[in-house]
Amino acid sequence: MHPAIPLLLELQKTDNEIASLRANLDTAPKRIREADAKLSGARAAVVSAKDALAQIVAVRKKTEFEVTEWRERAKKFRAQTAAVKTNEAYKALLHEIANAEMEIAKAEDTQLEQMMAAEEAEKNVKTTEAALRESEQTIAAERKEIENRAREVNRKLLADISVRDRIAAQVPEKILDVYSRAAKRHHGVALAAAVNEQCRGCGMRLLPHVYQVVYKPENLELQTCETCGCILYPSEPATPPSSGANPSAASA
Ligand SMILES: [Zn+2]
Known part of the structure; x- marks a missing residue:
């Protein structure tokens, strides 16, 4: 056996270790990106839950406005009944009043549905916000662990590199x-x-x-x-x- 072989075998072993430590270090940024990507999913969920709630609030306002309008119309028709001269005109007014009341009832039903939908949407906002907070904590911990491990790997890597230098110095x-x-x-x-x-x-x-x-x-x-x-x-x-x-x- 050539006298340099034992040293070369040592060198090879150290180089293998260095390569695997480097490969491990290289994965750290990717793992951090993956962890952050999970967070952006949770953030997007909050945004879309808030959007849904805002939409429901907008349609609720519209329905509220409709109810007020129909109520005012019904009030106006009722006021007119005292002043009508003919039976036909009276009947026509009664018909308008009945129609307005039907519209009010319909809009009120819609309001009830919208109220329940709004409650659901509010709950959803709270749920997604809580999930985001939880994700933030989990991911912060994950990140810290990845960073700590990377530091540890880096320490080993530096030690191995100096071992490698010592061995290499002895090889012609x-x-x-x-x-x-x-x-x-x-x-x-x-x-x-x-x-x-x-x-x-x-x-x-x-x-x-x-x-x-x-x-x-x-x-x-x-x-x-x-x-x-x-x-x-x-x-x-x-x-x-x-x-x-x-x-x-x-x-x-
Ligand atoms: Zn060969």
Whole structure:
């Protein structure tokens, strides 16, 4: 095994951790946006409940006005009855009065319905307002938790980065370069175990001499997979190259 392998494995482990911490941190703003979106739903519910109430208040006013108008008309017709001269005119007035009273009764029925609708709408405003207050509290708590967790993740990330720097400082620059290039190509994965003469990174068969060098105790030459470019390391438990007794090697 190449002497840099244990350090590179450490480096890989730390880099994996850093990547997963970064991915976790990246989700925080989205989670905060999602929480805020829930709040905007509750806000919209209050607005539409208030709109509905305002509409009912407006139609109630209109009906109220109609009732007053019909009452005044009926009053006027009644006053006229004392002054009529003919029987027909009297009958016509009675007919007008009956009609006005019918309209008043109709409008009063409408008023009753509208009153109940207004009560319902008022209740709805109160309910949506209470739901909004509750949402605000829940979401404020959620936000705080997301922010606290993000701070915690950030602390870990900074610690890992300094660990990474310490490890990287011990790796010869040339090797670090090979590592970085391989990692760039494979979403951060720079190392691959060599098992049964195969690269575990890409699954391709390794040249027998490459495989042997990977397992050589005094190996000073870093081996990379010809196909994927990953740095090869001996797997644990070690499967040292057999002298032809390896079944997979024999079948190849
Ligand atoms: Zn490979």
